[in-house]
Amino acid sequence: MTACLRGVPEWSHTMSGSCAGWPPTPLKSSQRSRLRSLGQPLRPSVTIGRAGMTPSVVSQVRQELRSHVLIKIRLGASAVGSSSKDQARELAQQVDAELVGLVGRALLLYRSPPSAGA
Numbered sequence: 001m002t003a004c005l006r007g008v009p010e011w012s013h014t015m016s017g018s019c020a021g022w023p024p025t026p027l028k029s030s031q032r033s034r035l036r037s038l039g040q041p042l043r044p045s046v047t048i049g050r051a052g053m054t055p056s057v058v059s060q061v062r063q064e065l066r067s068h069v070l071i072k073i074r075l076g077a078s079a080v081g082s083s084s085k086d087q088a089r090e091l092a093q094q095v096d097a098e099l100v101g102l103v104g105r106a107l108l109l110y111r112s113p114p115s116a117g118a
Contacts, residue, residue, distance in 0.1 A: 027098055027110070035070060035100045039108040044074035053091060061095050065111045075105040 027035070045064045048057055064071045073091070075084050088107040092099040100108040 027100070032100055035110050036108065039070050039072055039100065042070070042072040042108075044072045044106065046071070047074045047076055048087070048091075049076045050078045053087060053094075058091070058094050061091065061097075061109070065095060065097055065109065069113050070100070070108065070110050073107050073109065075107065077105065 045068070046057065046061050051057075061071070061073065075087060084105055084107075085102060088099055088102045091107075092109055095109065095111070097109040097111040100110045102108075
């Protein structure tokens with residue numbers, strides 16, 4: 001378990017079978033709270049602008065999730081489409097991550113690190 005995610009076990013998203021990792025087991029409220037507190041000082045690593053959720057934005061989010069298990073994303077004020085909540089849920093589903101929190105136009109995504117055997 002990594003030191004920065006103490007209190008959020010890596011097994012929180014694992015499941016047996018061929019579909020290991022998705023759909024993720026829902027985080028407990030204590031785990032979600034811990035992740036929100038860890039994500040609060042983070043700077044947004046991805047900003048979704050006017051064009052909305054393009055394939056390049058989705059691939060950039062996937063790349064960030066390969067490097068970091070917890071990332072912050074900023075939805076620009078001019079981002080087209082539905083509400084922030086709908087966009088956040090859609091993005092989380094597309095990148096196989098858990099939506100940890102959404103405050104205003106900032107959202108936190110968490111994806112458990114890959115297991116050592118994978």
